[in-house]
Amino acid sequence: MESIKYPYAIPLKYEVFYGTKYNSHRRVKAILIGDILGRTPEFKNMSYDQQTLIIKEIEQGCYHATCEEISKYEQSADWTNIMFRNIYNYICGNLFQNIDPNSEVQSKYLIEKILNGNIASIDLCKLGEMNSDDLCPDKSIEIKKKIQERANIKFSKKICTQDTCRKCKRKEYVVERMHTRGLDESDDNRATCVFCQHTWRI
Numbered sequence: 001m002e003s004i005k006y007p008y009a010i011p012l013k014y015e016v017f018y019g020t021k022y023n024s025h026r027r028v029k030a031i032l033i034g035d036i037l038g039r040t041p042e043f044k045n046m047s048y049d050q051q052t053l054i055i056k057e058i059e060q061g062c063y064h065a066t067c068e069e070i071s072k073y074e075q076s077a078d079w080t081n082i083m084f085r086n087i088y089n090y091i092c093g094n095l096f097q098n099i100d101p102n103s104e105v106q107s108k109y110l111i112e113k114i115l116n117g118n119i120a121s122i123d124l125c126k127l128g129e130m131n132s133d134d135l136c137p138d139k140s141i142e143i144k145k146k147i148q149e150r151a152n153i154k155f156s157k158k159i160c161t162q163d164t165c166r167k168c169k170r171k172e173y174v175v176e177r178m179h180t181r182g183l184d185e186s187d188d189n190r191a192t193c194v195f196c197q198h199t200w201r202i
C-alpha cells in the first residue's frame, strides 16, 4: 500500500521509528519525508543509514518545533490534544511544501541544506510561526471573505422623483444603492417612499 502511495519512500528502519517515542502520526511523516527526498538523485545515492538519519532529524525537528509552539499556547504536548496534532501537521506540511520539488513553492534553499547535512541550521521553529489562520484555515478563509465583502460594499442614498410610489402614488422616494465591488453579485438598488415607507427594488 505505502509503496504505491509513496513511490519514492524508503522503508522505515524498525529500530529507529518503532521505538516508544514514535507513533503512527510521526511514522507517517517519516514516510512522507522519505518520499519527498527520494525524488532527488542526491538522496537516492546516499546509504540507507544516511537516509534514515536525515529523515529522523527532519521529523524530530518538526516534532520539537511543535512542542515549542504548543507551549506558547499553554497547552500540553500530547498526541491526544488536537491542537498539538494540528500544529505538528502544519509544521510538517509547511516544511514539505518547501522541500518538495513538485510543490508550488519551488524552494531549493531548504532541500540543499538538508541534502548537505545542514539540517541543524534550519530553523524549523520558524515554520511553526503561525496565527489562528493556520490553525483553522477553512474557518478563517470564510471569515476573511466576509470581511472582504463588507469592505467592498458601499452604500449611497439619493432622493428621486421620476417614479411613482405604487402604494400612495406620490413621487418622492429614496434610492439606496449597494455597490459591491469585485464581487459577482450585481448592484442591489432599493427604493423607499418618503411618505408611506413602501419599498421596492429597482
Ligand SMILES: [Zn+2]
Residues within 6 Å of the ligand: 165, 166, 167, 168, 169, 170, 193, 194, 195, 196, 197, 198
Ligand atoms: Zn408611498
